[in-house]
Amino acid sequence: xxxxxxxxxxxxxxxxxxxxxxxxxxxxxxxxxxxxxxxxxxxxxxxxxxxxxxxxxxxxxxxxxxxxxxxxxxxxxxxxxxxxxxxxxxxxxxxxxxxxxxxxxxxxxxxxxxxxxxxxxxxxxxxxxxxxxxxxxxxxxxxxxxxxxxx
Numbered sequence: 553x554x555x556x557x558x559x560x561x562x563x564x565x566x567x568x569x570x571x572x573x574x575x576x577x578x579x580x581x582x583x584x585x586x587x588x589x590x591x592x593x594x595x596x597x598x599x600x601x602x603x604x605x606x607x608x609x610x611x612x613x614x615x616x617x618x619x620x621x622x623x624x625x626x627x628x629x630x631x632x633x634x635x636x637x638x639x640x641x642x643x644x645x646x647x648x649x650x651x652x653x654x655x656x657x658x659x660x661x662x663x664x665x666x667x668x669x670x671x672x673x674x675x676x677x678x679x680x681x682x683x684x685x686x687x688x689x690x691x692x693x694x695x696x697x698x699x700x701x702x703x
Contacts, residue, residue, distance in 0.1 A: 577618075579685045629693040656679040
């Protein structure tokens with residue numbers, strides 16, 4: 553008999569969906585703070601150039617990042633379960649590893665496009681947000697990882 557994959561769709565019901573939603577909101581809220589005038593908002597606006605969206609945000613500016621956070625958190629929670637992670641250190645290392653291996657390089661590739669006048673600064677601001685965000689949310693979903701079996 554073949555053993556079931558720990559990340560099969562059937563196994564998704566074992567995730568702690570309250571933790572996934574909470575971590576998604578945490579990542580989304582961190583973005584609100586990160587890109588606010590308190591932290592990197594003015595620098596980010598300089599990097600992105602003038603936009604009516606800076607003065608009049610639209611619904612997609614909030615919906616798309618939250619849905620992206622939810623998808624990312626579901627995948628992160630599934631990885632936490634599949635890898636059997638249980639400690640805060642393990643969760644933080646997973647978040648850091650995901651950010652540095654996947655997200656920051658992707659941000660850097662995007663930043664190298666000719667329409668970004670300061671690619672290193674763009675990478676540090678946007679990539680930095682994802683490093684802190686993924687460490688935070690991986691800690692949450694590791695701490696509150698859900699049930700341990702399908703039984």
